[in-house]
Amino acid sequence: VEPDAAWADEVRRLARQRDAVLLAHNYQLPEIQEIADHTGDSLALSRIAAGSDAATIVFCGVHFMAETAKILSPDKTVLIPDARAGCSLADSITAEQLRAWKAEHPGAVVVSYVNTTAEVKAETDICCTSSNAVDVVASIPEDREVLFCPDQFLGAHVKRITGRRNLHIWAGECHVHAGINGPELAERAAASPDADLFIHPECGCATSALYLAGEGAVEPERVKILSTGDMLHAARETKATSVLVATEVGMLHQLRKAAPEIDFRAVNDRASCRYMKMITPAAMLRSLREGADEVHVDAGTAERARASVRRMIEIGQ
Ligand code: 13P
Ligand code: SF4
Numbered sequence: 082v083e084p085d086a087a088w089a090d091e092v093r094r095l096a097r098q099r100d101a102v103l104l105a106h107n108y109q110l111p112e113i114q115e116i117a118d119h120t121g122d123s124l125a126l127s128r129i130a131a132g133s134d135a136a137t138i139v140f141c142g143v144h145f146m147a148e149t150a151k152i153l154s155p156d157k158t159v160l161i162p163d164a165r166a167g168c169s170l171a172d173s174i175t176a177e178q179l180r181a182w183k184a185e186h187p188g189a190v191v192v193s194y195v196n197t198t199a200e201v202k203a204e205t206d207i208c209c210t211s212s213n214a215v216d217v218v219a220s221i222p223e224d225r226e227v228l229f230c231p232d233q234f235l236g237a238h239v240k241r242i243t244g245r246r247n248l249h250i251w252a253g254e255c256h257v258h259a260g261i262n263g264p265e266l267a268e269r270a271a272a273s274p275d276a277d278l279f280i281h282p283e284c285g286c287a288t289s290a291l292y293l294a295g296e297g298a299v300e301p302e303r304v305k306i307l308s309t310g311d312m313l314h315a316a317r318e319t320k321a322t323s324v325l326v327a328t329e330v331g332m333l334h335q336l337r338k339a340a341p342e343i344d345f346r347a348v349n350d351r352a353s354c355r356y357m358k359m360i361t362p363a364a365m366l367r368s369l370r371e372g373a374d375e376v377h378v379d380a381g382t383a384e385r386a387r388a389s390v391r392r393m394i395e396i397g398q
Contacts, residue, residue, distance in 0.1 A: 082363035084112035092116050095369035101160075102135035104150075106142035107309040108331035108357040113141050113365060120335060122310030123149075123195050124210040128394055130154060139368060140376075141360045143168045147376045148199045152386045153394075155378075162364035164374035166356045168196055170283070173253030174231040176200035182228060186249065189226035192217055194235060195393065196255070199378045201230075202386035208393035211235060211282050212308035215242045217396050234258065238282040238306060241291070255283050261327045261349045263289025269325050269348050270299050276346075277321040278304050279312045279336075281328035286348070290327075309335075316340040329354050 082088060093116075096103055104126050105117035114120045119129050123146055130138050130150035137158040140147035145168055147161040179201055183191060193205040194214070202208055209217040218239050221227055227245065229236040231253030240248050258281060266286040270278060270293065278299065280287050287306055294301040305315055309332055316324070316339045323344040326332060330353050336345045367373065378386070 082361070082366060084116075084362040088362055088366065089116055092365060092369060095366075096139070099137045099158075099369060099372070100135050101137035101139050101369065102129075102133050103139045104129060104141060105360075106146060106331075106357065107335050108329040108354055109141050109360055110331070110358060110362075111334045112362055113360055114331075114334055116365070117141060122210065122212060122308050124212050124308070124393070125310050126150075127153065127195070127210075127390070131394060133157075137372075139365075141365065142166070143171075143354075143356050144376070145171045145196055145198060148378055149195060149202075149390060151376045151378050152199060152202070152383045152390055155380070155383055158372070159376040160368050160372065161374055161376055162361075162368035163359040164376070166359040168255070168356055169257075170194070170196040170232055170253055170255035171198055171201075174201055174251055176204050179204045179230065182230075182251070186226055186228055189228045189249070190221050191228045191230070192221075193230050193389070194232050195390075197231060199382050199386050202389050203382045205386070205389040206392070207396070208389045209396075210308065210393065212310055213393065213396055214239050214282070217393065218243050218245065218248065220396055232283055234284060234287055235282045238287055254285070257329055257352050257354045258283035259285040261286050261352050263292075266290060266325075266327060266348050267293055267298065269346075270303075273323055273325060273346075275321065276303070276323040276325045277315075277319050278348075279315060279324055279326045279328070280304065280306050281309065281312075282306050284327045286327055312336060313339050316343060316345075319343070328352070329357065331357060 151159040230251035236250030327348040
């Protein structure tokens with residue numbers, strides 16, 4: 082299937098027929114981002130899904146994102162064009178592992194990154210995304226212990242900003258972001274002394290970037306640790322003419338659209354998420370034609386998960 086004008090017309094016609102809103106994450110293929118009604122980061126898309134009047138949500142992203150939309154809108158039909166689109170980070174903690182961790186820290190508040198399964202969210206007090214993780218942790222009374230899962234690099238970032246000693250971090254990671262490493266970033270930054278560095282907090286290099294800034298190897302004001310949505314705001318505001326981007330490469334599409342005059346380059350151009358890229362033009366068409374793959378979340382799990390997701394949406398508005 083070619084993502085040509087005939088494909089786009091057919092997608093739009095089928096979407097109208099199903100009363101469907103098409104949502105795409107910033108890491109989707111450019112043609113999927115272009116056909117979507119809304120493209121954004123995971124927090125923005127959760128908010129749109131929760132507020133939409135459409136009968137059907139077609140979530141072009143990975144499975145936990147579509148599940149989150151279903152948790153928030155149990156009466157809507159939620160489709161993901163390919164249900165095999167998983168997430169290595171979400172796979173790094175199970176509900177059973179989280180229950181065992183909670184048992185070791187009675188009374189602790191559990192903060193889970195939105196990249197988790199519905200079962201893990203059901204065991205969670207407050208969910209967060211990379212754009213509001215710091216605000217979420219800051220909203221918890223100082224004397225309460227916090228269990229933060231599953232991403233160790235985002236956890237380290239939150240701990241650094243909040244200065245919180247009673248924050249325990251699970252040792253999970255995303256294989257794509259963990260692979261964007263410190264030495265690679267240092268080399269790229271040294272070769273482009275005028276470039277800004279836009280770094281997603283899930284990256285293995287986030288700590289090294291701040292270390293480089295601390296050592297004076299990179300000017301501290303050039304280093305920006307940002308969620309994908311916040312990268313777009315920063316792109317519109319920076320005075321830099323070139324930017325090194327440390328996140329999944331799908332992000333470059335929206336960045337280049339937001340600021341065409343800036344030279345955006347990936348720190349690691351192999352940082353592509355194979356799960357995100359399972360949502361192809363053909364998968365999109367099949368999804369709308371067949372009403373597949375439908376996302377289901379057990380009602381009891383969804384009810385428990387909904388409270389933690391709602392708190393995430395309320396904080397950091
Ligand atoms: P954000 O869109 O919240 O920055 O998340 C990035 C990500 O890795 C989603 O899988
Ligand atoms: Fe999951 Fe990483 Fe892919 Fe994001 S980039 S969906 S965190 S595997």
